[in-house]
Amino acid sequence: MDEQMKTTCLHGEHIALGAKMSPFAGFDMPIQYSSITDEHLAVRGKAGVFDVSHMGEVFVSGPDAERFVNHIFTNDVRGMEKGKILYGMMLYPDGGTVDDLLVYRELSDEVKYLLVVNASNIEKDYKWMLDNASGFDVKILNDSDNWGQVAVQGPESEKVLAEVLGIDASDLSFYTFKEGVWNGARMIVSRTGYTGEDGFEIYTSPDGTVDIWRKLIAAGVAPCGLGCRDTLRFEAGLPLYGDELSESISPVMAGLGMFCKLDKEEFIGRDALAKQKAEGVARKLVGIEIHDRAIPRAGYPVETPDGVEVGVVTTGYHSISLDRSICFALVDSASSALGTPLQIRIRKKTFPGEVVKKRFYQTNYKK
């Protein structure tokens, strides 16, 4: 292992379980424990647990907290109820994406937030927040190193939390959270996830996270690696920063305009997005299905039936739950309508297919 590589509080647990490890976002992370397929199916059918301690936790407080978060975030946090969560992005002025993130409105009377950001972007995001905080009376704390996080995902998640951890989460609806204490430390439990299934994310101290992980594994909950995290989120039509969102891919291009509230007075990137919405964008993210078992992988060219290159695959799999060869691709807007025939070049051959809906899998959230 590279000495520069970071580890999560659960690293020793992964090694003990014999996980196949690989670098991800600067962390040495488990890709799989048994097989990606088995872990994927455990989450779709029962429940699985993921180490997501590498994610970043940034706390924003102070008199201008609401105004500041609304300045850097595309969704609208004004008047958010305590215990609610919103998904959205931080943007550059040109509409490119700094990161996608969750904003938790804390339970306190004082208006404060927890911002949960991608592991690969923690330092960049934190700096972005500090650089854009002038004129706002806020305190911004990157507390990522003091928090561990596990995601329990799958239709049996609520039961697992109750029976294994003694956490009653039956009163939580999708995108809400509650708090508790685990081993004397603060714990946040939210009904959120990245799999398309019902599930929860549990944030607490690194020590508490190890304790929770061990209890779940001892109870027979399947440990799940980043391999199936990607196949699951992909089937559910969820973007991954770096693939479907990036400095050069705006939320409008990615089809995530619904999380950008252009009716807000202002936020960084608002004008660029408004222009993109009004005038259209050159490229859009679409789903493509090909009629073969061959697998469209990131970087493979997308062509019209007469061989003109019009885009590139961003993520693709032979879908485990659907048994279809599908991908996300960024294509010229003229080729983005549902049903448009397109072909994908895979090594020396081309495979015909067409544009399909990006949400490949019918999600099962508990609304």
Add this chain to the structure above:
Amino acid sequence: MSKIVEGLLYSESHEWVKVDGDVAIIGVTDFAQAEMGDITYVDLPSEDDEVGQGEDFGALESVKASSDLYSPVSGTVVAVNEELEDAPEKINEDAFGSWIIKVRMSDKSELESLLNAAAYEQIAK
């Protein structure tokens, strides 16, 4: 510990070769299938395709990655194992029992550049 079969020849890119007269029967090793994980697709060449030593003739796809297949010898493809199109998992189940292509060799001296079981064992770790 992955399995290695005595009496076969091996490439450094983890293919095995069984020599049957002028024909090389080619598959991938147990080490290769274990590294790949669940194989979901095998991209096969066509019969009569010409292949060169060290050139790619197809690919294996697992859930996560694709891995090119390299021909250990030069020659003409005389048979492809079409059974693998519908049952790619057979390579995971029995890598040495699942041949992928048969090649009529154009230069049998190329076999001398391949590894024996003991030499291959040193790199399949």
